[in-house]
Amino acid sequence: MLAFVDHSSDLNAWAQSLSISREAVEIYAASDVIDLHIDSFIWTRILGYDLKQRHGHGLLGARFYSQVDLPRLREARVTGGIWVITTNPIRPGLSRAHAFTENFAHLTQILESCRDDVAVVRNASEYRAARAAGKHGAFIGVQGGNAVDAAVDRLNDTIVRVTLVHLSNSRLGTTSAPGGGDGGLTAAGRDYVRALNAKKIFVDLAHINRRGFFDALEVSDRSQPVIVTHTGVSGVHRHWRNLDDEQLRAIADTGGTIGVMYHSQFLDGSLLGCTADKVVDHLAHVVETVGEDFASLGSDWDGAIVTPRDMPTCLELPRLVQRMLDRGWKADRIHKILGGNWLRTLAALRP
Template sequence: MSTEAAAPDLAPPMPTTRPTAAESALLARHGASLAAWTLLRASDVVDLHIDTFIPPRLWGYDVFERHGPGLLRGHFFGHLDVPRMEEGGLTGAMWSITTNPFRTAASRWRVFQKNLTRLRALVDGSNGRLAFARNAAEYRAVRAGGAHAVLLSIQGGNALAAAPHGPADVPDRLLTRVTLVHLTSSVYGETNSPFARLHPVRGLTEQGRALVAALDAERVFVDLAHIGRDAFWQAVDAHDPALPLIATHTGVDGVRPHWRNLDDRQIRAIADSGGVVGIIFAAQFLSRRGGPRDVGMVVEHLLHVLRVGGEACPALGTDYDGAISPPADLRCGTSYVRLVQALLDRGVSERVVEGILGRNFLESFARLRP
């Protein structure tokens, strides 16, 4: 068979053109070179955790309008909107629907369905700028059409606790990832946050094991961000070893020991499964005494994942719009090019940078959901 007939593994890179005046302004603002821009534009850039659906839900933020840093000056919210995703080169992202743990199980499931309806309406009303991607082939099709790929995800698996068939009840196989627990422990298991003390549950529960099996059956990523250490290993044990695990938004203990971060054994377990570790842009979990105060802190965590987990492991999961405080030079969601520049400045090869930006995740996604 001729090689031309074989489907490429990944979407063809975007055609590279000379930067427009607006693009040149963006490069100047982020101190980025044309080389960084060209690399970014030729790459798939997939952010594994954005909470950009929270502001429209809570206070009617219009995601189709371009916003400035806002009243909070880039702290907590206001990082991203569709125009800035397009300007910044973000080709796809896991859009999170976050669960409110203080509701009853029935109410969480009802509210999740309502929020999903709203997110679908937002995508449907985007004039082709956003489109859902349920698997790697759909991601490529969405990109070929020039849209930003929306990968549906849930933060807080307890959104599904009252769904009669669990993740299988999310319509149209739209769901691509579930973070087993969030900031509080739940019927599924223990969080890694200090709020774990509020709840008697320890480790991963029987229901947690069943949720892992149900996610595997649906080929939905089991996300180990936020999970307690014992529960982490019990989830690894319950998980089908043939499928990749993921930690979508985290820092690493190897740079900054913190309850929110992963240790080296955890990184290796995810890498060994064929999964990726997305580095968060939250200074509160990344910064170390005497360390960089800018984009360099994200670079340190990415390079640690690279060293411990190998080239196919590091990825991005900024948590933009998720109440985080990014380093001052990453507070606008067009900052991906600044990170590319910082990685190139550290001598990271273009191939490795491209892997971090999106290829590593997409290869893992293609194994889970071709």
């Protein structure tokens, strides 16, 4: 079993350790807490970062990496998350597909080796079973659909979502990153969306440029929700990485959800870390624009991000609830944002 502190035995002490109210930890502890984008496995691949070992803040003070590991996630009572296999775009196509197969097996083996604490899950019912058993429900996702190019059959039903592109263009479409251009989704990318629909794998429109975003929605099965797992919103801070209000409405119209990420530069432009209030600013804009049923958490933990300075790792996540309470938000809205909105979206596609 993983070694961690179970704070549920003393909520007062937990609240005091984080300098927040008991109400905040009560709401948090009663919630499904699900993160739509955890990128820690990339450091396992690059540096041998042990996901089963409890780490400190690392060499860079929890900047860029060492924000998450399985013991700390359990201690933070993060009840579910999408663990991501990020594609290396430099590899040639056949090599990428082979690497994806190996990485999928490696990540799955790590998660399944912690059976007392973690269950790999594919749908809403499997997640709820894991939750009832007191386990972390680990979904698996792919960042960069060119991991397998056109060979979508390599994506088995354990894969819950695929981000079509990442930080570079591919044969599928155009990134939103600077220099990507305005090419949108290619014909191969359109076919890829249709193939994901057929396999009931969520189309994730994080990272794609605006034209490609709407190209994907044009061809996607209108009976299936589309998601954006980790983003900021331009209504709070204009940035190439963030979604505008029209894009928020388009995702809500499909019944999907929008995960707000924790990278300070995307939240307010700061380089050394903003505060958790900025995360709530972005969540609030989603709520004000499309309603409280469409905002979720999509941290991008360990995705080379600089987190809010008062929420450097997953252990401080309950502070986010306090910031929501400080704005007068009710428990029902908070429960939805922490995990309920993702579960609604998931159940619509994968009950």
